[in-house]
Amino acid sequence: MIYFDNAATTWPKPPTVSEAITHFMNEIGANPGRSGHRLSVDAARVLYNARQAVASFFNAPDPMRVAFGHNITEALNLALRGLLVSGDHVITSSMEHNAVMRPLRWLESQGVALTVVPCSPQGFLDPADIEKAILPKTKLIVLNHASNVTGGLLPVAEAGRIAQAHGILLLVDSAQTAGAVPIDMHSQNIDLLAFTGHKSLLGPTGTGGLILGERVADDAIQPLILGGTGSRSEEELQPEFLPDRFEAGTANTSGLAGLTAALQWINQKGIDAIREHEAALSAQLIKGLNTISGVSVYGGQDAEMQTSTVSFNIDHLTPSAVGMRLNANYGILCRVGLHCAPSAHRTLGTFPDGTVRFGMGVFNTSEEVEQVLQAVAQLASEEA
Amino acid sequence: MKQITVILVQSSSHAMRIEHMLNQKGVSCKLIPVPRHLSSSCGLCVQIEKSDQPVAEEVVAASKLDIQGFFDTFT
Numbered sequence: 001m002i003y004f005d006n007a008a009t010t011w012p013k014p015p016t017v018s019e020a021i022t023h024f025m026n027e028i029g030a031n032p033g034r035s036g037h038r039l040s041v042d043a044a045r046v047l048y049n050a051r052q053a054v055a056s057f058f059n060a061p062d063p064m065r066v067a068f069g070h071n072i073t074e075a076l077n078l079a080l081r082g083l084l085v086s087g088d089h090v091i092t093s094s095m096e097h098n099a100v101m102r103p104l105r106w107l108e109s110q111g112v113a114l115t116v117v118p119c120s121p122q123g124f125l126d127p128a129d130i131e132k133a134i135l136p137k138t139k140l141i142v143l144n145h146a147s148n149v150t151g152g153l154l155p156v157a158e159a160g161r162i163a164q165a166h167g168i169l170l171l172v173d174s175a176q177t178a179g180a181v182p183i184d185m186h187s188q189n190i191d192l193l194a195f196t197g198h199k200s201l202l203g204p205t206g207t208g209g210l211i212l213g214e215r216v217a218d219d220a221i222q223p224l225i226l227g228g229t230g231s232r233s234e235e236e237l238q239p240e241f242l243p244d245r246f247e248a249g250t251a252n253t254s255g256l257a258g259l260t261a262a263l264q265w266i267n268q269k270g271i272d273a274i275r276e277h278e279a280a281l282s283a284q285l286i287k288g289l290n291t292i293s294g295v296s297v298y299g300g301q302d303a304e305m306q307t308s309t310v311s312f313n314i315d316h317l318t319p320s321a322v323g324m325r326l327n328a329n330y331g332i333l334c335r336v337g338l339h340c341a342p343s344a345h346r347t348l349g350t351f352p353d354g355t356v357r358f359g360m361g362v363f364n365t366s367e368e369v370e371q372v373l374q375a376v377a378q379l380a381s382e383e384a
Numbered sequence: 385m386k387q388i389t390v391i392l393v394q395s396s397s398h399a400m401r402i403e404h405m406l407n408q409k410g411v412s413c414k415l416i417p418v419p420r421h422l423s424s425s426c427g428l429c430v431q432i433e434k435s436d437q438p439v440a441e442e443v444v445a446a447s448k449l450d451i452q453g454f455f456d457t458f459t
Contacts (some may be wrong), residue, residue, distance in 0.1 A: 033396030036427040048400030064401055064449070120434025231395040231426040241450060246397045
């Protein structure tokens, strides 16, 4: 079996991830921050260690500004719905995932003005087009760091400079890059970073969050959910201090124990080494696909300018037919269709059928890429 | 009865942050349940040696956390 669906969720994980989860469940287990006994304190420390590890990993200003949630969709909803109000203007790109587009379209129905800056048919975004879209009431620019369809990187650092120069905020959706491409909130001027634990960060599902940069006031974002935090229990109003403001209800402590172990594994291996390995796989795959007659590859097709996610089609077969055959006949697991990103597929000209998407990860090998290329070549040479 | 110094904080996350920062400065501390005659936002406080209070005050200032204060008490 060849697992090429890492853009959806990475698999396998480093063995230390499940070990850390099991250790938490068997040896600690208690509710963090709800009691003063030793197991509760140990659990709170596990939660803090995750916060510290995440803050360091992204060069965030302060671990207290890491608000954990269950995935990046929740984090993006928190940022968008918590920040934008009727009368505000927000700018995004045409390459976004529905985790950004659906909250934005809903906000549009609530009186928020939205500009979707078109990208080129290869998925490129010209930063000058973002700057041109800025209005006096613009509050936020929101961009993915890399497309979940083509893997193409968007110019977030340039957008960060533009946002800072105009006194507006930049929110980055790092779903496809966190753990695979270096991210530095400080040097890239990222004000709000949404992340998920289960993709290239190599952690378990059910972990993610939103990190607030220095330019975001503690009370700039309204929480999505309200409730018990273990603090200010005498009050019926949500605490305003971070991180409690955003973390009502019991945290996914066991999952976050796993995420901390995953971050340690990445740090030990080195994100530059991971990036180099994945870029080599991408270059090999893109080059190989382009030699197969009847195959069209989408996006910029430059391994240095994208993640290890590659979208393509075979002329005479629908993406779903390709995906079915790869799974059934070759044991190659990938994702086909629209990838929850209809706007991106419209930009690429692949709507409504979508594409076949190979999402490679740190555990994939050059030999696997070779086997996959042989399978695609066989499918492409079949009679229509 | 033993005299102790505690830092009362708003949240267990803040207690963890202060513990981490004190340890980085080489100052040892203990996270303990808040003594019952003191009232606190969360159930946990940071116990330090009285002699470490000046360093701890610097740490708290650097953390930018809004704490409830330092208290001398008995346990």
